[in-house]
Amino acid sequence: MNWRTEIKVEPSPIRISMQDMIFSLGSCFAVHMDRKFRYFGFGSMTNPTGILYNPHSIVKMLKLLLGKEPFDESKFVERDGMICHYDFHNDMRAKDKESFKIFWARAQKEFDAIWAQTTVCIITLGTAHVYEKEGEIVANCHKQPAHNFQKKCLSIEAIQKDLKELQLLAEAKNLLFTVSPVRHLKDGFIENQLSKAHLIAAIHGLELPYFPSYEIVLDDLRDYRFYEKDRVHPTEEAVEYVWKKFGESHFDPSTIARMEKVEKWRKLQNHRPFNPLSNENKSIKSKIQDQYAQLKAEIPHLVNQLETKGK
Secondary structure, three states: OOOOOOOOOOOOOOOOOOOOEEEEEEOHHHHHHHHHHHHOOOEEEEOOOOOOOOHHHHHHHHHHHHOOOOOOHHHEEEEOOEEEEOOOOOOOOEOOHHHHHHHHHHHHHHHHHHHOOOOEEEEEEOOOEEEEEOOEEEOOOOOOOHHHOEEEEOOHHHHHHHHHHHHHHHOOOEEEEEEOOOOOHHHOHHHHHHHHHHHHHHHHHOOOOEEOHHHHHHHHHOOHHHEOOOOOOEOHHHHHHHHHHHHHHHOOHHHHHHHHHHHHHHHHHOOOOOOOOOHHHHHHHHHHHHHHHHHHHHOOOOOOHHHHOOO
């Protein structure tokens, strides 16, 4: 007897290879996927200024990164002795405003170098719930008093307006959407479902390319053992399963074959020798270096993680 309903993903018209550069914005689930891309040697960058949850703030950040909207210094806010900004996640914080602007300039520079090469842009939407301060949506409330904000759920039409802007900003790049399986239970169970429904309806209403991350975790895996102790964030097992499904939809056989080579090399990299001074271990280290040289010739973005750990 089959005790689960497996989601069969269809081959996507957006095919992703090792030659692509992937840029993603959105929720913390986007970070999990970015780690997978990097591990297997894809060129990838995600959330250069931190996690973003709602579609409006994602659009705002892309405009800021592209220089299509000015940086607003009036939105600085102090939090526990650090300077934050209402358009940014709290990952972007500094001891003073000048230091914050230096961090921001550095993020812009890193983005500029990647965006010019970007071929695939992945947007992971987390929630349709937003908080407004003086009529403007903030990306993060930075634990300021609740009475300073007004909470609301974006309508499907408002989300679609943001998604259309994203299409314009992404220009000729392949744009792929997904909805994060991370549940925003602080909003409430019913409110979380309404929020996710608005996001999904907005994407499908515009017939945009969509990968069902949310549905795979909620309807395919459908078990609390695939969630961390907070019962909100997916486990590494769940992320691995979503990644496998993503590959089935977006990778061709030649890309998968190269990924398998990288996987074997990564496992060899993580080998722990019984005797580091033995001839056997010297042979393994030589084999690792030879394989890396061969793979690097095929996969330009491949990074030797063991070498970079000490830098």
